[in-house]
Amino acid sequence: MAPKVLVSDKLSETAVQIFRDRGIDVDFMPELGKDKEKLLSIIDQYDGLAIRSATKATEKLIEAASNLKVIGRAGIGVDNVDIPAASRKGVIVMNTPFGNMITTAEHAIAMMFAVARQIPEASASTHAGKWEKSKFMGVELTGKTLGVIGAGNIGGIVCDRAVGLKMKVIAYDPFLSDDRAKKLGVTKVELDELLQRADFITLHVPKTEKTANILSREALAKTKKGVRIINCARGGLVDEEALAEALKSGHVAGAAFDVFAVEPATENVLFNLPNVVCTPHLGAATTEAQENVALQVAEQMSDYLLTGAVQNALNMPSVTAEEAAVMGPWVKLAEHLGSFVGQMTDEPVKAINVLYDGLVSEMNLDALNCATLAGFMKATNPDVNMVSAPVIAQERGIKLSRTTQDKSGVFDAYIKLTVETDSRTRTIAGTVFSDGKPRFIQIKGINIDAEVGANMLYTTNRDVPGIIGTLGKTLGEHEVNIANFTLGRTKSGEDAIALLYLDDQPVESCVKALKDTGLFQQVRPLKFDAA
Structure with missing residues (x-):
């Protein structure tokens, strides 16, 4: 019997056709995601659920989905999917993390131009027949200093485009390597220096405990007078109340926001202020990006349902079905080891070595390496998964190596992680006991036995x-x-x-x-x- 997929949000007809061409039975009901009760009543009929942002894959929905095997989100954000509930139910959650990077970066650049030249206000004035040419005196971007907070995938593209515009680009990113900065043509700085030097500031970080309110009232006070601030990343990175006050006082000359602390943003303290450009979370809203992520999610879901291949999964390693039963606890251990070091490390990492001892050295080490990297990077970027982690590590200049050896101690197998920065080397080791639970067995060379x-x-x-x-x-x-x-x-x-x-x-x-x-x-x- 062919797998059956429900498309409950607006995906392109081309993406829906991919399911059909691959031999999958698909129901295309693009408005169903808005009808929670109707969706709940029929979800048990489907093996796969393809969504955008309108459908809410809640714990209640997932619990009712007795046959569901995979949820595919066309896009990067999965705030509308209860991933822990899906994991407990054995449902794979996939996204498409690379489909809209260029589009989002271009939107940030467009917003920077718009606020520099007051384009929205000038357009409204001209439409009203006022012809207020002298009122809208803008500034050039050429020669100005752009401060980029977060130089990962999207931030890196913004850096590249800004260098092409002949801007001086400085970047704050604790995990940006010297080699990566050199390739991007940017100067690495600390946050305080960026605030003091930048004529424009653009944010490209996920919202985490460390980045929430990163442009706080205190941080905004450190910026140079006349700065312009762009946020096309996540709401809640900037203290909107403090920014509104800084705009009114003239300390901040302008702002361009695509994202807000509360969305949908039907009202906001920034609305209707002079030289504030606002758009309704349009970062990924281009025809090309929407088509790309739709096609990608259809291909990924089809591959999994037909062959068991897993791509861009947020809650499952990329391993074969045969490997999964044996490797599951070791994948979790690798993630925990990486997470420990990621949460403990506040400076750029030069190299990571993973030592596999004993029985674990015979497993799928590529998957375990990916799990280690994903655990490490999730400390600063919750959107990272096992597929994207190696790509991001390479872009950041992090060199990962692995070593294997025969059983060398009291444990049948263990994993030891060594992370090197400019100032220190940090080590942690762990194993999996017969109960299937990961344990930390050594930190800093000191032997322990700690349940995670x-x-x-x-x-x-x-x-x-x-x-x-x-x-x-x-x-x-x-x-x-x-x-x-x-x-x-x-x-x-x-x-x-x-x-x-x-x-x-x-x-x-x-x-x-x-x-x-x-x-x-x-x-x-x-x-x-x-x-």
Whole structure:
């Protein structure tokens, strides 16, 4: 029996035809995504669901989808898909991460031109028959300094286009390598320097805990007078209230926003201010981009349903069906090891080496490498998956190598990750026990046995009395319960570490209280996808 796919959003007829040409039974119902109850009543008939942004693949919908095997999102954002629920149900979630990069970058450049020359206001004035030529005095882009926050895929394209416009381009990106910066023709700087130097600032980062409100009130105060700010990345990266005040005072000369903290943005503090250009999240809205992502998602879903091949999956490694049963726990371990180092590293990484010891050295190491990279990069970019991670690593100049060896210790197999930066080398190792659960077994050369949980706390200190008591007392005072507690040390009185598995993530005041004791060299909350 042929697989059956439902297309519940507006995909192109060409994409729908791809399913048919591949022998898949497809129902094209582009308005169904807006009718939650109707969609819920029929979803159990389908093996695949192809969507854009209108359809909400909620936990309730996924639970009702008794036959669903794959959800394909035409585009990069998957905010409308409950990925944890899909994972628990065994449903693969795919996206198309590279289909709209050029389109989004071009929109940012267009917005920069629009705000530099006040094009929307001048157009409205001219349409009204006013001919206010002297009112709309713009500025040239040539020779101006563009500050790019985030020089990844889209930001890198913006850098390239801006260099072509003869702008001086400076970039802030903790993971931008010197080689990559040189190839782009940009100068790496710290954020404060970018704020002080840039005539234009454009943002190209995902919204994470580290990037949320990155242009805060304090950051905006550091910018040079007359700066113009462009955001075509994600809402919530800029303090909109503070920006509105800076625009009114004249400190900021203009702004161009395609994304907003609350969307749909039917009202916003930036609306109707002079020289503020606003568009309704049009970054990916070109005919070419929409067609590209639609065709890609149709091909990817067809490949999976017909052959089992997995591409651009957000919740599953790219491995064969035969490998999946054996490799699953090891893929999760590799992700955890990468995630640990990613969350601990705040500077550009030069090289990553993965050592595979024993039985694991005979597995699909390409997939495990991808899982390690994905875990590492998700600390700063939640949209990264196992397919896109190697491409991004290469663009950032990160050299990944792998080493294999026969069983060399008490474990039948383990993975050891070594990450090198300009200032340090960081190592962590882990294994999978017979219960199928990943464990950390060594950090900084110190042996431990730590179960991996969703919320964890990592500390380093000198091995002195009172550490356990201080951790327990401080966490208790902040109502954080300890599920598991692991300690390790080099030897008495020297370097020691603690890794705590917590029921909840400690709040900032709790972390500060621990730091203020003066007992710890590091206090770092960590989060893992431990589902």
